[in-house]
Structures are given as C-alpha cells and as structure tokens.
Amino acid sequence: MRQLPLNGLIVLEFSQYLSGPSAGLRLADLGARVIKIERPQGGDPCRKLAVKNLWVDGDALNFHAINRNKESFTADLKNKEDLELVKKLIVKADVITHNFRPGVMEKIGLAYKDAKAINEKVIYAEISGFGRKGPWAQKPGQDLLVQSLSGLAYTTGNSEGPPVPFGLSAVDAISGIHLVQAVLGALIRRQREGKGAYIELSLIESAIGMQFELFTTFFHSKNGIRRSRVNNGNPLLGAPYGIYKTADHFISLAMMDLKDLAAALEWEELNAFEQRDVFQKRDEIKMQIAKKLKTNTTQFWLERLRKHGLWATTVYNWKDLTQAEGYQGLKMEQALVAGDKPIRTTRCPVTLNGEKLVSSKAAPALGAHRDAIIKQLIEE
Amino acid sequence: MRQLPLNGLIVLEFSQYLSGPSAGLRLADLGARVIKIERPQGGDPCRKLAVKNLWVDGDALNFHAINRNKESFTADLKNKEDLELVKKLIVKADVITHNFRPGVMEKIGLAYKDAKAINEKVIYAEISGFGRKGPWAQKPGQDLLVQSLSGLAYTTGNSEGPPVPFGLSAVDAISGIHLVQAVLGALIRRQREGKGAYIELSLIESAIGMQFELFTTFFHSKNGIRRSRVNNGNPLLGAPYGIYKTADHFISLAMMDLKDLAAALEWEELNAFEQRDVFQKRDEIKMQIAKKLKTNTTQFWLERLRKHGLWATTVYNWKDLTQAEGYQGLKMEQALVAGDKPIRTTRCPVTLNGEKLVSSKAAPALGAHRDAIIKQLIEE
Numbered sequence: 001m002r003q004l005p006l007n008g009l010i011v012l013e014f015s016q017y018l019s020g021p022s023a024g025l026r027l028a029d030l031g032a033r034v035i036k037i038e039r040p041q042g043g044d045p046c047r048k049l050a051v052k053n054l055w056v057d058g059d060a061l062n063f064h065a066i067n068r069n070k071e072s073f074t075a076d077l078k079n080k081e082d083l084e085l086v087k088k089l090i091v092k093a094d095v096i097t098h099n100f101r102p103g104v105m106e107k108i109g110l111a112y113k114d115a116k117a118i119n120e121k122v123i124y125a126e127i128s129g130f131g132r133k134g135p136w137a138q139k140p141g142q143d144l145l146v147q148s149l150s151g152l153a154y155t156t157g158n159s160e161g162p163p164v165p166f167g168l169s170a171v172d173a174i175s176g177i178h179l180v181q182a183v184l185g186a187l188i189r190r191q192r193e194g195k196g197a198y199i200e201l202s203l204i205e206s207a208i209g210m211q212f213e214l215f216t217t218f219f220h221s222k223n224g225i226r227r228s229r230v231n232n233g234n235p236l237l238g239a240p241y242g243i244y245k246t247a248d249h250f251i252s253l254a255m256m257d258l259k260d261l262a263a264a265l266e267w268e269e270l271n272a273f274e275q276r277d278v279f280q281k282r283d284e285i286k287m288q289i290a291k292k293l294k295t296n297t298t299q300f301w302l303e304r305l306r307k308h309g310l311w312a313t314t315v316y317n318w319k320d321l322t323q324a325e326g327y328q329g330l331k332m333e334q335a336l337v338a339g340d341k342p343i344r345t346t347r348c349p350v351t352l353n354g355e356k357l358v359s360s361k362a363a364p365a366l367g368a369h370r371d372a373i374i375k376q377l378i379e380e
Numbered sequence: 381m382r383q384l385p386l387n388g389l390i391v392l393e394f395s396q397y398l399s400g401p402s403a404g405l406r407l408a409d410l411g412a413r414v415i416k417i418e419r420p421q422g423g424d425p426c427r428k429l430a431v432k433n434l435w436v437d438g439d440a441l442n443f444h445a446i447n448r449n450k451e452s453f454t455a456d457l458k459n460k461e462d463l464e465l466v467k468k469l470i471v472k473a474d475v476i477t478h479n480f481r482p483g484v485m486e487k488i489g490l491a492y493k494d495a496k497a498i499n500e501k502v503i504y505a506e507i508s509g510f511g512r513k514g515p516w517a518q519k520p521g522q523d524l525l526v527q528s529l530s531g532l533a534y535t536t537g538n539s540e541g542p543p544v545p546f547g548l549s550a551v552d553a554i555s556g557i558h559l560v561q562a563v564l565g566a567l568i569r570r571q572r573e574g575k576g577a578y579i580e581l582s583l584i585e586s587a588i589g590m591q592f593e594l595f596t597t598f599f600h601s602k603n604g605i606r607r608s609r610v611n612n613g614n615p616l617l618g619a620p621y622g623i624y625k626t627a628d629h630f631i632s633l634a635m636m637d638l639k640d641l642a643a644a645l646e647w648e649e650l651n652a653f654e655q656r657d658v659f660q661k662r663d664e665i666k667m668q669i670a671k672k673l674k675t676n677t678t679q680f681w682l683e684r685l686r687k688h689g690l691w692a693t694t695v696y697n698w699k700d701l702t703q704a705e706g707y708q709g710l711k712m713e714q715a716l717v718a719g720d721k722p723i724r725t726t727r728c729p730v731t732l733n734g735e736k737l738v739s740s741k742a743a744p745a746l747g748a749h750r751d752a753i754i755k756q757l758i759e760e
Contacts (some may be wrong), residue, residue, distance in 0.1 A: 052605075144613050148623065200730075315534075332595075345595070347589075
C-alpha cells in the first residue's frame, strides 16, 4: 500500500460548499482520512447544488468532484447524543476544519477552545467570509461577492467595460489551499513540539493576498491601476500582453519586446513606438496590434512568432484542450465509481516521487460511514 | 522569538519570476529560511521586471513583493567553484525548489538524483510549464499562455465575446501554493519516516486542477459549457449569478431563487420564469435582470436584497476597498524597509494562534547574504 504523507491522520470536515471542502480534498489527496460531519437532513448543501442539472446517485456531480475520497458521518449538532458522539470523534481527530459563519460553532459548543479542551493537540482551522470581527463579519462569505469587494473584478476585462469576475470560484479555491498550507505547517510544528494550533482564514484576506502584487503596486502608484482599454491581459503589464482576435480565432501574446514583435511580424510600423512606451502608450500600441492580428490566421502569426522565440499561443476551450496532442500525456484524469456509474474527473495536480496523486474512491453517500466510524473510532 | 512552524528549515530557491518564488514566499511566511540562489549577472530576472516603472533600491517593486523575507546567494552554476559551494549548501538544505525549463538542472548537474546523492533526505520540488515529457515540454511556461491553453479564458467574459484571461497570474499563484502543499506534506512524511521526496508540478496541471469542477462537468455534459451571453459570472451557474450595471455603478448577485429575487425587487414580471429555468433560460432571464437593475442605484437594490437576506454586494476597486470601513480591521498590510524607503505591501492571509503572519524583512539585494552564508552554512 502506497505511503502517502498524511496516512494515519484524521480530519473532521464540518465544512460545506467549496472553500473548506476543497481543503479537505487536498488533504485526502495527500493521504489523510477525511470524515465529513454532515447534518442528517440533506448534509452538505453542495449535494443539492447541481450545476447543469448533472447528478450522480442523487447527489450533484459537482459535490462528487469536490468530495471524492472522503467519508460521511451524519450528526445533528443540536442533538445532545449526536454532539457527544462528535466530541468523542474529536478525541481521535488530528485536524478539524469548518466554514460556518462566525458564532455558529461557539453556539454549538465546538469552537476552538472547546475542541482544545477535548483534544489539546488538535489543529483547528476555520474559514470565514470576512473574519470574526468588524463591520463585515456577518456578510455572506460567497466567492462572487468576495471577488466583487476585493478589487479582483477590476483586473479582468477592458477598462471601458464593467468589472468582470473570474469565471470560476478562484477565491474559494485559493482559500482552500491556503488553509491546507497552514494546516500542514501546524502539523509539522506539532510533530516537533507536540502543540496544536488555531488557524483562521477569511475569503477576503485570501482574495487580497492573491492580489499581493496589485496591492503593492497600488500602494506605491500615484495614478492607480487600470486595465488596458483593449485586449487587457493584466492591468500591471504593458503592451502587448493579452488575447487578440485573429482572422480565424484568437492568439495570446505574453511579454515580448516591441522590436522583436515588429521583426517577427515583419511590421515596420510598430517601430514607431519605443520599448519604454509599452505602459504609457499601452492602449494605442495594443489597438495597432489588434488591427494587425485580425489580418491573418492564428497559425500564420504563431509560426512567425515562434521562429523568433516569442511567447505566444493559440487559445483553447476545454474541448480543444482535451483533444490536443499534449493533453493525454498529462494524465490529469481519473475515474471514480459511484454506485455503478463511473465519474470522470481530474486528479490532484501534484506528482510525488514519480507517482500521480490519484484516488479513485468516490464521494460518500450521506452518512454512509456513520456506523463503521462509531464502531471503529468511538467505541473501541 | 516567535515559534513558527518551519523555523529551523532551510529552503534553497533556484526559482525565478512568480510561480516558484511565490511558494518560497509562503514557506518564508511559515518561518523557513529561504535562500535564493541567483546568478551574479542580474539574478532573478524578476528584479528587472518593473511594472508601471516602480523601483525600490534598483529592483522592481514587484520583486520586493514576491521576495520579501528571503536571503540572496549569488552563484554562477556553470562555474565549477560556485557549483561546489552550492552543493555544500545542499548538504544543509531541507528543501530545494526550481522552475527552470526541463533539462536545465540535469545539464548543470543539480537534478533530483544529483541532489539526493548529496543529501538523501532533501525535498526537491520543481515546477515546469507543461511537464518534463511530451510534445509540450519545451513550450514556455508563462501564466497567460497556460491560461490560454487550459480553457481558463473561456470561463470569463460573455459568450459572444472573446476568451478573456484572468487579469492576474492566477495559474502561477495556484501552482506556487500547490507546491507548498506538496513540500509541507513531504516534510511531514520525512519527520515520520526520514525520507526525502521528489515533487513535480506543472502550470498546465495546476490550471486544469483549478478547473476541476469545470472539467468534471465538461466530461459529463452533452452540450458542453458556455458562458452566459450577458453578465457572465460563472459558466456553471444559472441566473442571476453575475455582475450587473446599475444606474450609478454595479452590483453583484450571487445564488438566489428567482421568486425571492422577484419579491425583494417587487418585480412581478420575473415570476414568469420558473426556478428550473435558471440554466436553460439563463441568457433571457439575465437580460431581463440587467434591464431592471439599470433603472435604479446600487444602494437602492442592495437595501431591498438585504432585507430579504439575499446575497448581493456592490463592487469595489482597490481604492474603494482600502477606504471601506471593514478594511482596516483586516490588518492585511505590512510595511517593509528596503534601504531607507518603506514598502507597503500585504501579508500572508493566514492567522496562526491569533497572530497574523507578518514578516517585515524586505527582499534581499542581489547576493547580499553570500559571504555570511558561506561562513555559516558551508565553512563551519
């Protein structure tokens, strides 16, 4: 049996939706035993949040993607007996995670101080939307709302257009991984010194942390930060950085010197601009580039850019990518079986000692492991 | 002195730019001693990659944001004596990270097998663009290009528009944190079993992993995945999810039932749609909502939505956010001193045992610690 780093460790996941459970997903990928503590009525609400009406065995496909490789223990935390069972589980737990609103765990009697009283060495990690204190503490901690308040929506799209959110729950994702990082750090310290830890993280702090380059630049910049007027790639970067329309598709241009671009495209007019103009005259330069690139195909431009060693690529959607020649070799997929229906999903991106971190155990049905866990972890 | 989880651990950072160094940043925040190994001519190229022409002490402000709290050891890896010095450092190192192109470290003689021969227990972590093998292995591993090939640019913006990249280096950022997670997992295992580890990660795997919900849905969806025609928030989510223009600004609407939205806005016409239409008739519903929301101010709508407990918010840019009432209490900033000029930047988002993880040591000048390190880690 494969020796994974977190083998033997038990994580109690009180978390719901994405930010907390994505942390549990990563911990499970590293070998931890992750037990979801779910309320008997419905469990993690994500079970019922079916995107595109896709379901597997009565639970949303998306729930399966996030919660593969975990166990499910049902407990009504407002019920005295169930609460006692959960406290007995805490005795055996190494890590606890939750993403309830501030105050909820205190009311239940499972805040860090309560968990610590039961198990002094426990690593207790909580994600909130906006922290435990202050005027925002009761705001709903939802990805799009945090993106919107954190400035993130002004990094994307063009300057004359509206703020544009990242089209996936990037803040939830980043927060989950920050939580993992902190939990693992705390486990390292615990192995050395025997101490537990209390870890706090909020979506807004993660969202700001994710934009650390932007904020640092903003703090020192007299004129603020603005997206390109056209073909914005990153507000902090000069021309040509961005995605451009071609005659038949699109092309991405990363950082490159203007004179090299001019040479590659055999386009003398671009030399009217100096390299130092790439920020001050960004919009103007990009508009010229946009006009030029529309005049031929993506392939035509890529051949020339690559001949000069310039960083450019075509643009794929998911269908293009999964059919592209380099995709299969990445071995990014894994198949899970839930009931009798295989679920095709992706694996943890990390390769450890030459082995991809795959785990083919599907997400648990609600409460599927309650009895076994009571026998194994509580009664013995 | 504060006991941080990774105190006493030494990380040799051969990485450049963002993906690798952002991992080093996180390891340093957790208390590790991170030593950048940089070539004498120029060092990490990020030192010269000044966004908006912002410099501190001759290095780009951005370099300072990414590399605070680290040391710098200059070494020309093609020079025999310098290479010997670096190998002696490897004896003392716990972790090595690099993000050179596949083949570079092999040529130098510092691949994993070489490092392992010097220090059997070393944790060796490398980030590439597209993996070590296959037809993409020599493609430049640059954030925008990986976003473009990974499908990510089709999550954002509206369906009739072009693919839109995330306006920050999200793939670099996520990859860095995945690397940290793997390194910490390996350290936990090493503490238990004494073994080192070889960790591989590529930007493309991270980018696909980041979109795990999208790919899983794509694999099971007959009709593919498409952004909303208007006000796209997330291709996987139904109406109203997205950012909308109001009479005076913008507003974000997260998940909510249509009938609740209709009630909150006192807008009977919306009840012409059923909740099950939120995906099938997404564009139509969103267009109606967009029209409606233009007719009054953000504040007007927020009052009504909040009264009904619906998840909505205004949209901030960085200036709005840093001036907003809840921002100061987050204490997300820290000040570093480089030379005599203070650098205002953000801190690691994690709070550990009630303490924010701040570190006020500025990024190192090129080679600033070479002599001290030779004395302390090599000669003794």
